[in-house]
Amino acid sequence: MNMRCFAATLALLLAGPLSGCAQEPASAPPLAGARIGGAFTLTDQDGRTVTDRDFAGQYRIVYFGYTFCPDVCPTDVQNIAAALKAIERDDPALGKRIAPIFITVDPARDTPAALKRFVTAFHPRLVGLTGTPAQIATVAKEYGIYFARGAGTSGGYLMDHSRQIYLFDPDGKPLALLPEGPPAAIAAEVKKWAR
Numbered sequence: 745m746n747m748r749c750f751a752a753t754l755a756l757l758l759a760g761p762l763s764g765c766a767q768e769p770a771s772a773p774p775l776a777g778a779r780i781g782g783a784f785t786l787t788d789q790d791g792r793t794v795t796d797r798d799f800a801g802q803y804r805i806v807y808f809g810y811t812f813c814p815d816v817c818p819t820d821v822q823n824i825a826a827a828l829k830a831i832e833r834d835d836p837a838l839g840k841r842i843a844p845i846f847i848t849v850d851p852a853r854d855t856p857a858a859l860k861r862f863v864t865a866f867h868p869r870l871v872g873l874t875g876t877p878a879q880i881a882t883v884a885k886e887y888g889i890y891f892a893r894g895a896g897t898s899g900g901y902l903m904d905h906s907r908q909i910y911l912f913d914p915d916g917k918p919l920a921l922l923p924e925g926p927p928a929a930i931a932a933e934v935k936k937w938a939r
Contacts, residue, residue: 773937775918780910781806782886786847786879789860789872796916802843803938804912805922808889810850810903811862811872820924821846824909825867827930834931838938841914847873849891849905851880911937 781796788794805824809817824844832839846863848854851874854862859872874880884891891905909922911934919937923929 773913773919775910775920778918780886780888780918781912781916782883784873784879784883784886786873786875786883787856789856789863791856794871794873799843799845799916801914802841803838803914803919803934804843804845804910804916805934806845806847806887806910806912808847808849808884808887808891808905808908810848810905811854811858812850813903816907820907820909821862821866821870823925823927823930824922825870826927827934828867828869830927830931831934835935838935842934842938844870845873846870847880847883847887849880849884849889850893850903851875851877913938 783796785793785795805828807820807824809820811817828839828842828844831842844867846859848859854872854874856872856874859874863870863872875883887908887910889906889908891903894902894904896902907924909924909930911919911922913919920933922933
């Protein structure tokens with residue numbers, strides 16, 4: 745094979761796979777049109793009544809967990825908080841438009857005081873929400889969250905729960921599931937859909 749033929753063949757081989765590497769982002773967010781989320785009335789870490797309307801006009805990162813969780817919830821919330829801090833550093837205007845929200849699946853133990861200790865350890869704007877067992881069951885169902893009390897005693901038990909991290913738009917419509925970490929991956933996905 746002569747050099748001219750070899751160079752042309754090599755160029756064709758390289759052009760095929762490389763041309764597929766640079767993909768355009770999807771035009772519609774992955775959760776566009778999904779029936780996830782909805783109206784709620786809960787109590788925040790300061791004992792105030794909070795509704796979904798209090799977050800109107802803001803992007804929302806929503807995570808369900810519980811403060812007594814020994815490992816997964818604190819790790820996920822730490823990753824969310826670190827991602828938000830990175831966004832606030834890189835794009836302060838966008839950072840201000842994001843509301844990070846932690847909703848408990850353990851309202852029996854997660855009082856406003858317990859939530860306050862938890863959320864303030866991660867980010868100054870992290871909102872912790874609790875409510876009655878019926879309120880939590882309703883909001884979890886609206887957001888597609890499974891949860892159930894695990895084995896243990898009345899004061900020492902674990903909660904089984906799903907682990908989604910949702911991103912919602914300023915109108916409360918679902919945009920995307922965010923990765924569980926690392927923080928850079930969470931921040932990148934938020935920036936991709938929060939425009």
